């Protein structure tokens with residue numbers, strides 16, 4: 001059993017929570033919207049490529065995703081596969097929404113060199129989508145969360161990005177290797193199963209593996225603290241798919257002594273934030 005910490009948890013924004021609950025239900029299933037001006041986002045992640053859509057009022061309209069290993073930590077390592085995945089997502093979305101996707105925003109992890117970040121733009125363009133905005137992933141998450149103060153932490157498949165927010169402005173960003181894939185390696189080793197099987201079991205979520213994953217989550221927590229450095233952060237706001245594992249926020253809070261919360265459907269924060277950017 002996981003030891004309980006008495007650290008109070010910061011309130012998760014009710015607005016962001018409601019957005020994410022509604023957004024999750026639009027998976028390959030467009031929401032009705034009276035507003036026809038739709039903005040699209042494409043998240044070229046290490047584990048998945050996600051296409052999202054919001055209407056002109058900022059309400060979630062649609063999302064879809066495909067597992068894809070064509071991008072590693074913001075670096076496009078297999079251009080053809082990345083383009084093919086975006087094309088597939090685009091075609092499915094075009095049929096589902098009944099409208100063309102001519103432009104979209106995309107994002108890269110903070111700290112990725114500009115030349116690598118530009119490759120994200122080229123992926124969209126080769127899939128027949130104009131890149132209307134190329135920004136960093138933490139700023140995209142903030143577009144949805146609208147934190148006043150604290151640290152936004154995006155724990156994805158391959159890396160952990162941190163943004164420090166002061167008075168609603170991001171004053172520092174960083175990104176370091178380490179995320180959900182590392183948890184898969186730990187689970188696979190502990191259970192004597194393949195990494196693919198570990199990934200599947202972890203995502204299924206029907207068992208609490210926190211007693212096994214705790215060292216891996218604490219390693220992520222230590223990376224978060226290193227990235228926060230000397231900033232006086234009062235609260236950590238976890239997003240990204242890797243923090244969907246049970247007790248992730250509790251373990252990070254206990255390790256760092258900083259109040260920590262994880263958002264529901266945390267893997268959707270950055271992708272929908274990209275569409276809102």
Ligand SMILES: Nc1ncnc2c1ncn2[C@@H]1O[C@H](COP(=O)(O)OP(=O)(O)OP(=O)(O)O)[C@@H](O)[C@H]1O
Pocket residue numbers: 043044045046047048049072073074155156157158159160179180181199202203204205240241242243244245267
């Ligand atoms: N429901 C879930 N339960 C547990 N883990 C999950 C769940 N959904 C996603 N994950 C994990 O989250 C990770 C992927 O998260 P996410 O989609 O945010 O990453 P990404 O954006 O593709 O990667 P990165 O941001 O590092 O480039 C994977 O390790 C995956 O196993």
Ligand SMILES: [Mg+2]
Pocket residue numbers: 043045046137154156157240270
């Ligand atoms: Mg990501």
